[in-house]
Amino acid sequence: MNRLPSWIRQHLAALRAVAVLTVILGVAYPLATTGVAQALFNGKANGDPALIGQSFTDAEGNPVAKYFQSRPSAGGYDMLTTAAGNLGPEDVVDTLAVPGTVDDEGNPDEGRQSLLTQVCARSAAVGRLEGVSGARPYCTPDGVGAVLKVFPAIGTPTRAVSVNQACPVQPFIATYQGVKVECGKPGEDYAAGRTVPIRGDAQAVVPADAVTASGSALDPHISVAYAELQAPRVARERGLPVERVTTLIRRYTTGRPLGFMGEPGVNVLELNRALDKG
Template sequence: MRIPGWISQHLAALRAVLLFTVVLGLAYPLVVTGVAQLPGLRERANGSVVEANGKPVGSSLIGQSFTDADGNPVAKYFQSRPSASGYDPDATAASNLGPESIEDTLGDPALDPNSEDGDGSKQALLTQVCARSKAVGELEGVSGARPYCTSDGVGAVLRVFYTGGLSGKVTRAVSVNQACPATPFLPVYEGVSVECAKFGEDYSKGVLVPVRGDAPQTSPVPADAVTASGSSLDPHISVEYAKLQAKRVAAARGLPVEKVDALIDEHTTGRVLGFIGEPGVNVLELNLALDRGCHASARPAPTAWRGIGEHGRH
């Protein structure tokens, strides 16, 4: 009996679905999984999980923060670089802010900035860098001053109003990143008193003028201490940033600085292929090495990393 053509077409389609389901849905994943478990590949395929005392505490490929329950840095641990996602692997992303991001969005003083919805404020990249540099400087006992930053840790930026729009005599100057009743970082600009910024006022007709200030060109606080990586998950910091933290960590643990410096050198990785990028220090592995050396628990302080279920919440 001859099978109708439309039935033959459906049977052929069904056979194709079954074949590709077996090949691509079963066989291929099993082969790839089997290859990934070969010696030399198993650790990376399984997430490069780092364990301490038989328990997972993180991944050597994903950064995490080392802070207490209130979000303050734990003195005996090296601190990671900032993260735009809070080191959440499910929310990895860059801030997408660039060099022209210098003016903050002021928050509504009638709203609670700590509420779920916040007060509507938004920091520009410049203010983020200034605030982080100030905080790191205070933590490490060095100057966190940077060019174009105020002493209170915001971007030193004015909106300047001229008689001719873009030029002419200055008629008004506003420190747009310092909300009232803050004292402006600059009392006078070209003969005009500088005002603090008020929520709701429109300063868009003024010219944005960054003010460099007298901070040195090179800060003792390195760039990776004040900026997040592109993925926001970078587990490494620069050797310069690690060395900056060595004195504080050594004092908190009662160790010679030379011993801490030696551990930094031991956990410094070289450039990729010998010439790509810069040497880096894996923060989690360095902190675990410190714990082992001090005969303390190798389990790190509270972290923001949530990559291994509840084990990532210390």
């Protein structure tokens, strides 16, 4: 019997490998994992909205006062765009918007907020909503990062600029090491200066999870501290005793994963559902 040419045998072997791997990885493995999930996690394997963070805002993006608010989301709680912001603790300098300029698509220049300024702005907004101080370390009173660019980068300062506060705003501090602090001028390049965040003496009342997004941008939980901060507002808006609202917070608080990982969390969606049911 004549042997098949080597190139045909190689192609047949490749086709057999594709067929076997398709059956194993495309059929057997998905069926096995689905079966295990259904057996061990029957209540969650088919999906549950309570596992995904939700936004409780109006059409303009303003918080609806009668609801507990979720933590910020870098993806807007859109499951198709779930992602982290990928900004780190060194992202503290804003790009100030230059008035009258437009981007490549013709939209007005809006600049770019650093992670620090995003945190400061969120803290100020939460403070206003809850009737508490939104101040926190490294934030200016007007809700941007308290950051200077100092010149020269090495040596005795001769110039200092509050780079996140656009002129004509009064800088958050008057002087730095004897040098008058200037406001930031949009469009000016301050890259050569030394970056100096100023801590200040503010004590944060607003919890960290109220001003930072989760890694998935879909976290359905907030800290107990953030839930308790919101309780008086929610109770007032719904005409309920605060004690009734705090009782529901405890009911929808989950413990640490595996008993030791992380911190207890409050499921915002389940808590708001319970409040709507009365």
